[in-house]
Amino acid sequence: MNVANLGFFLVAGLSIVSAGFVIFHPNPVRSALFLVVNFICLAILYLTLNAQLLAALQVIVYAGAIMVLFLFVIMLLNLGGERAREDALAGQKFAGGFLALVVLGALSVGLYQVVSAKETRPVTDAWRLEQMRFQAPPGKEGEVQIAQIGSELFRNYLYPFELTSVLLLVGLIGAVLLAKRRLPEQSQPEGQRRDRP
Amino acid sequence: MSLTIPTHYYLYLSAILFTTGALGVLIRRNPIVIFMCVELMLNAVNLTFITFSTQHGLRIGAPQYDGQIFAFFVMVVAAAEVAVGLAIIVAIFRQRHNVDVDEVNALRG
Amino acid sequence: MDGEEQSVVVELIIALVKIALVVAVIMVLVPFLVWGERKYVADVQVRIGPNRVGPFGLLQSLADGIKLMFKEDILPGHVDRVLYFLAPIVMMIPALCVMAVIPFGNQITLFGHTTRLVVTDLPVGILYVLALTSLGVYGVVLAGWASNNKYSLLGGLRSSAQMVSYELPMGLAIVAALMISSAKGGEMSLVSIVEAQKDGFWNWNFLWWGIGFLPFLMYWICGIAETNRAPFDLPEAETELVAGYHTEYSGMKFALFFLAEYANMLNVGAIATTLFCGGWHSPIPIEILPKSMGLLKALGPVFWFSVKVGFFIWAYYHLRATLPRLRYDRLMGFAWKGLVPLALVNILIVATIITLGYREKPVPPSTSQRPASQAVGMAGQPGPGGF
Numbered sequence: 001m002n003v004a005n006l007g008f009f010l011v012a013g014l015s016i017v018s019a020g021f022v023i024f025h026p027n028p029v030r031s032a033l034f035l036v037v038n039f040i041c042l043a044i045l046y047l048t049l050n051a052q053l054l055a056a057l058q059v060i061v062y063a064g065a066i067m068v069l070f071l072f073v074i075m076l077l078n079l080g081g082e083r084a085r086e087d088a089l090a091g092q093k094f095a096g097g098f099l100a101l102v103v104l105g106a107l108s109v110g111l112y113q114v115v116s117a118k119e120t121r122p123v124t125d126a127w128r129l130e131q132m133r134f135q136a137p138p139g140k141e142g143e144v145q146i147a148q149i150g151s152e153l154f155r156n157y158l159y160p161f162e163l164t165s166v167l168l169l170v171g172l173i174g175a176v177l178l179a180k181r182r183l184p185e186q187s188q189p190e191g192q193r194r195d196r197p
Numbered sequence: 198m199s200l201t202i203p204t205h206y207y208l209y210l211s212a213i214l215f216t217t218g219a220l221g222v223l224i225r226r227n228p229i230v231i232f233m234c235v236e237l238m239l240n241a242v243n244l245t246f247i248t249f250s251t252q253h254g255l256r257i258g259a260p261q262y263d264g265q266i267f268a269f270f271v272m273v274v275a276a277a278e279v280a281v282g283l284a285i286i287v288a289i290f291r292q293r294h295n296v297d298v299d300e301v302n303a304l305r306g
Numbered sequence: 307m308d309g310e311e312q313s314v315v316v317e318l319i320i321a322l323v324k325i326a327l328v329v330a331v332i333m334v335l336v337p338f339l340v341w342g343e344r345k346y347v348a349d350v351q352v353r354i355g356p357n358r359v360g361p362f363g364l365l366q367s368l369a370d371g372i373k374l375m376f377k378e379d380i381l382p383g384h385v386d387r388v389l390y391f392l393a394p395i396v397m398m399i400p401a402l403c404v405m406a407v408i409p410f411g412n413q414i415t416l417f418g419h420t421t422r423l424v425v426t427d428l429p430v431g432i433l434y435v436l437a438l439t440s441l442g443v444y445g446v447v448l449a450g451w452a453s454n455n456k457y458s459l460l461g462g463l464r465s466s467a468q469m470v471s472y473e474l475p476m477g478l479a480i481v482a483a484l485m486i487s488s489a490k491g492g493e494m495s496l497v498s499i500v501e502a503q504k505d506g507f508w509n510w511n512f513l514w515w516g517i518g519f520l521p522f523l524m525y526w527i528c529g530i531a532e533t534n535r536a537p538f539d540l541p542e543a544e545t546e547l548v549a550g551y552h553t554e555y556s557g558m559k560f561a562l563f564f565l566a567e568y569a570n571m572l573n574v575g576a577i578a579t580t581l582f583c584g585g586w587h588s589p590i591p592i593e594i595l596p597k598s599m600g601l602l603k604a605l606g607p608v609f610w611f612s613v614k615v616g617f618f619i620w621a622y623y624h625l626r627a628t629l630p631r632l633r634y635d636r637l638m639g640f641a642w643k644g645l646v647p648l649a650l651v652n653i654l655i656v657a658t659i660i661t662l663g664y665r666e667k668p669v670p671p672s673t674s675q676r677p678a679s680q681a682v683g684m685a686g687q688p689g690p691g692g693f
Contacts, residue, residue: 019214023237045207064439065470075459075463077290153269171280
């Protein structure tokens with residue numbers, strides 16, 4: 001157990017706990033906030049994996065935009081907790097828990113076989129973590145990385161990149177269309193707010 | 198003192214988070230929370246992508262960014278999905294003032 | 307303690323001093339900013355403004371602060387306690403953290419240690435700024451939700467929609483700024499962006515080919531919207547929503563919201579200065595002071611930086627004093643139908659100019675551009691080192 005592992009376990013533990021709260025907390029607003037905590041933990045882990053751009057994007061896109069949208073809708077609809085009543089499917093929670101255990105078991109067994117098959121290499125040579133000991137990072141790592149990801153994106157992945165832009169456009173139009181008020185007599189100017197995706 | 202973290206820690210964490218998300222999808226009835234659980238699963242997958250990306254880069258000695266670009270695409274798709282999904286939830290709520298997934302069983306509005 | 311460890315300790319001390327300096331300056335400045343705003347708005351409205359406490363009422367804000375601090379800490383019975391306490395903190399932390407990457411001066415040499423006047427020069431500084439500003443919205447949303455009050459909830463709803471909407475054109479304006487800056491040899495760290503704008507005001511980004519003014523203006527408008535200031539102050543519109551998201555807040559918690567708002571104003575001004583107005587550079591590159599006045603000379607850039615940020619603060623005051631509040635649908639329409647398409651077109655134009663072969667001047671790679679940041683600027687990063 002070294003310092004890096006300790007830090008990893010702290011952040012990973014926090015992310016698992018917050019993920020647990022996301023699915024078990026009855027209040028959707030709290031769930032959303034715990035999910036934000038989870039996303040920020042993941043952003044920190046991306047930093048330890050030397051993925052600075054993705055860490056920043058994780059915070060900007062997920063925490064800054066997507067989760068705010070979630071909160072907006074929860075507050076707009078003023079959704080409370082779920083009403084306590086009988087499940088429509090008997091034993092749904094039990095079956096769900098069982099299936100989740102099966103999935104986790106399968107993933108763990110698969111992982112364990114890979115891990116035990118050959119010695120894993122440490123993923124981070126952790127100069128990022130050594131930076132905690134105040135050593136200058138080697139050069140301008142982050143910028144070089146962004147430039148390389150950019151050129152990769154616009155060369156090898158140009159076609160999927162353009163496709164995602166079409167996807168976003170479709171999503172935008174779809175969201176506007178779906179959230180629009182249908183009845184003409186109800187279409188008031190304040191519908192503007194809901195036109196946003 | 199070596200400051201390294203083994204790869205499989207990240208992968209186990211990813212597996213746990215993915216399972217948590219899947220469990221949430223299975224046991225919750227509030228569609229917004231279900232959506233959040235889907236986001237959780239997508240993020241777990243992103244973590245795997247980025248871990249393998251870094252791992253691969255270390256193994257061949259030059260940084261590789263394909264995994265990170267995949268994670269980037271996952272984020273874009275997630276954003277589009279959330280926009281449409283939340284719009285559907287708002288539309289359903291406007292129809293019947295209740296968004297429990299068990300009770301939304303009609304395809305017509 | 308060998309030499310290497312000693313230098314590490316020195317770097318740590320320098321970093322801590324810089325952090326303390328930045329936080330202290332913000333905290334001391336805010337009361338005077340409030341006083342200045344009240345005086346200025348009063349002047350525009352042909353009133354006198356605060357004039358009782360201290361000379362010209364200068365200590366008025368201090369008195370207000372003391373009052374807020376000693377006020378009873380009221381906890382309304384119907385609030386969501388945890389989130390109610392958390393909201394002002396969540397609002398304050400990103401506001402202070404953004405300041406960490408903003409360069410407020412050139413290098414300075416004190417007691418034989420040369421250091422750059424920025425807490426940390428992250429290689430992806432501008433992304434860090436975007437990430438933290440996007441977190442700022444949570445304070446408002448949480449306050450609105452936790453207060454469990456219709457006015458607050460409406461304020462929170464409005465601000466969540468408004469801030470997400472205006473983040474988009476802001477990001478696009480910053481993209482244009484980065485493109486302009488990269489054409490001049492700058493990179494994503496804020497120090498390099500400032501250094502790419504040296505040698506006179508005609509090199510500042512907002513004057514770039516006459517098109518740089520557009521992203522500058524867009525950034526500024528979006529910055530006002532992000533800080534929830536007039537004319538975009540709908541989340542706290544007092545004529546409609548009492549006080550919006552902070553209706554239920556009083557005492558020190560209210561003071562925190564206030565502090566965060568002014569710290570955010572300073573941030574927006576400082577980032578606009580850094581990205582578009584040459585940062586710490588003086589408008590005309592003339593060396594007035596002789597080399598012998600080393601320390602005073604080193605403080606010149608700080609002076610210019612402060613003057614520029616001060617201009618933006620003045621613009622905040624003036625806009626508040628002169629413009630009426632927008633209607634809500636106009637506000638959203640302006641962002642989505644006006645600013646976003648304009649920003650996209652702007653990026654297209656900038657990209658076209660750059661692609662057609664425009665380069666400011668040939669920049670020798672990494673010798674003239676960032677001599678000091680590699681030597682000292684990035685070494686003293688406290689904490690996990692960020693990006």
